[in-house]
Amino acid sequence: MTSEDTAFGSVALDLMERALDAQGLRHTLPRRTMLEVVAGMGRPFTATELTERVAGRDPHIGRASVFRLLQLLRGSGLVERLHGPDGELYTLCLAREHHHHVTCTVCGQTATFSLEDDRAVARAVERIGFRMEHHVLQVFGVCPACREHTEEPSR
Amino acid sequence: MTSEDTAFGSVALDLMERALDAQGLRHTLPRRTMLEVVAGMGRPFTATELTERVAGRDPHIGRASVFRLLQLLRGSGLVERLHGPDGELYTLCLAREHHHHVTCTVCGQTATFSLEDDRAVARAVERIGFRMEHHVLQVFGVCPACREHTEEPSR
DNA sequence: ACCTAATTGATACACATTATCAGTGTTGAT
DNA sequence: ATCAACACTGATAATGTGTATCAATTAGGT
Ligand SMILES: [Mn+2]
Ligand SMILES: [Mn+2]
Ligand SMILES: [Zn+2]
Ligand SMILES: [Zn+2]
Numbered sequence: 001m002t003s004e005d006t007a008f009g010s011v012a013l014d015l016m017e018r019a020l021d022a023q024g025l026r027h028t029l030p031r032r033t034m035l036e037v038v039a040g041m042g043r044p045f046t047a048t049e050l051t052e053r054v055a056g057r058d059p060h061i062g063r064a065s066v067f068r069l070l071q072l073l074r075g076s077g078l079v080e081r082l083h084g085p086d087g088e089l090y091t092l093c094l095a096r097e098h099h100h101h102v103t104c105t106v107c108g109q110t111a112t113f114s115l116e117d118d119r120a121v122a123r124a125v126e127r128i129g130f131r132m133e134h135h136v137l138q139v140f141g142v143c144p145a146c147r148e149h150t151e152e153p154s155r
Numbered sequence: 156m157t158s159e160d161t162a163f164g165s166v167a168l169d170l171m172e173r174a175l176d177a178q179g180l181r182h183t184l185p186r187r188t189m190l191e192v193v194a195g196m197g198r199p200f201t202a203t204e205l206t207e208r209v210a211g212r213d214p215h216i217g218r219a220s221v222f223r224l225l226q227l228l229r230g231s232g233l234v235e236r237l238h239g240p241d242g243e244l245y246t247l248c249l250a251r252e253h254h255h256h257v258t259c260t261v262c263g264q265t266a267t268f269s270l271e272d273d274r275a276v277a278r279a280v281e282r283i284g285f286r287m288e289h290h291v292l293q294v295f296g297v298c299p300a301c302r303e304h305t306e307e308p309s310r
Numbered sequence: 311a312c313c314t315a316a317t318t319g320a321t322a323c324a325c326a327t328t329a330t331c332a333g334t335g336t337t338g339a340t
Numbered sequence: 341a342t343c344a345a346c347a348c349t350g351a352t353a354a355t356g357t358g359t360a361t362c363a364a365t366t367a368g369g370t
Contacts, residue, residue, distance in 0.1 A: 024347095025347080025348090026335085026336055026337070026347060026348070027336075027337095028335075028336075028347090028348065028349080029335095030348085030349070030350095031348085046326090047326070047327080048325090048326080060349095060350075061349090061350080062349070062350040062351070063327095063350085063351095064327095064328085064329090064349085064350065064351080064352095065348085065349065065350070067326085067327060067328075068328095068348085068349090071328095083238045083291075087325090087326080088326080088327095100279075102280045102283070102285050102287075104285070105288060111283055111285065113279050113280055113282070113283055113285075114279065115275060115276070115279050116275065116278075116279065117275070120270060120271065120272070120275065121270070121292070121294060123271075124255075124268050124269065124270050124271065125257045125268055125294050125296055127268070128257070128266055128268055128299075129298065129299035129302070130257050130259070130266065130268075130294070130296045130297065130298055130299065131296050131297045131302055131306075132257075132294055132295075132296040133260060133295050133296045133297065134294075134295050134296075135292065135293065135294040135295065136238075136291075136292070136293045136294075137276070137290065137291070137292045137293075138290065138291045138292075139276060139280050139285070139287055139289075139290040139291075140287075140288050140289055140290065141280055141285045141286050141287040141288045141289075142285065142286045142288065143284065143285055144283075144284035144285065147284070147286055151286075179316095180316080180317090181315095181316060181317070181366085181367055181368075182367075182368095183316090183317065183318080183366075183367070185317085185318070185319095186317085201357090202357070202358080203356085203357085215318095215319075216318090216319080217318070217319040217320070218319085218320095218358095219318080219319065219320080219321095219358095219359085219360095220317085220318065220319070222357090222358060222359075223317085223318090242356085242357080243357080243358095
């Protein structure tokens with residue numbers, strides 16, 4: 001774990017606790033443990049992965065509580081559920097502005113990005129008479145690190 | 156059912172039968188029945204909805220066969236699975252070029268559209284070093300018909 | 311008509327998520 | 341510190357999709 005990870009983790013932990021506070025929820029030990037684990041996941045994860053890691057810290061914590069926490073965090077917008085090719089993935093996401101996700105099909109790493117002109121999407125559906133309310137854009141590709149291994153240098 | 160619906164349905168039915176033929180699959184009564192039902196759905200549907208309508212035509216047809224047919228049709232590209240906010244949706248889709256879907260949040264009707272410049276998406280992720288493989292864009296909004304009822308004329 | 315492999319429906323299974331519920335722990339008020 | 345309200349908990353059952361199995365049926369070429 002690098003110091004950046006630690007710093008990111010504690011910022012994330014802080015934001016999540018604040019978000020739960022803001023909803024008048026209580027501070028409990030299981031919740032604290034689960035939040036620390038969520039903050040420590042460096043990439044999108046399945047509910048099962050999270051459950052396993054949580055069990056590694058405290059085997060008493062039940063599966064239901066993990067799902068309950070995921071729901072709370074999704075409600076506050078700090079965790080999003082993405083549709084991966086092999087099922088649903090949850091991801092910690094601190095960006096508050098509108099954005100999208102790219103997932104590396106090799107290593108699973110996810111990054112966020114924005115379109116230069118997001119309104120192009122609204123315009124596209126307006127051409128067929130729809131008024132856009134919201135949209136979900138999900139991109140799959142190969143991340144910079146994985147490109148090094150798969151793409152021969154072009155020379 | 157308007158005559159357009161009927162015409163569309165028979166075109167769709169035809170395409171689906173051809174697609175199954177092309178894979179060397181057999182013509183059976185259950186399959187024919189199910190295909191007719193799929194061709195008759197005017198909008199995205201859940202597997203459960205389809206199963207129910209099929210049962211209305213022939214209660215003997217099993218749930219497994221419905222899922223099997225959906226798989227075959229997805230394999231030939233004539234049916235796509237979309238991630239709706241409340242679970243997976245299947246939709247009959249005859250467009251062969253790259254395109255996207257808009258779903259009306261009021262009536263559920265879906266239409267297809269294309270972006271003027273689809274490569275804008277690839278460019279956006281290239282800016283952060285990713286090479287795009289594919290992307291999924293799903294829009295939610297209000298269709299022309301439903302806009303009439305919800306939007307006051309601006310005068 | 312006959313053979314073979316595809317297809318079928320019933321059933322069991324796998325999996326993620328949610329609902330229930332009786333006990334427990336947190337919290338704010340006293 | 342005491343206390344009562346009620347949020348929270350884990351165990352368990354239930355749901356909802358989708359898949360795997362399998363013996364019986366059937367399509368379709370010969
Ligand atoms: Mn996000
Ligand atoms: Mn489509
Ligand atoms: Zn990667
Ligand atoms: Zn509509």
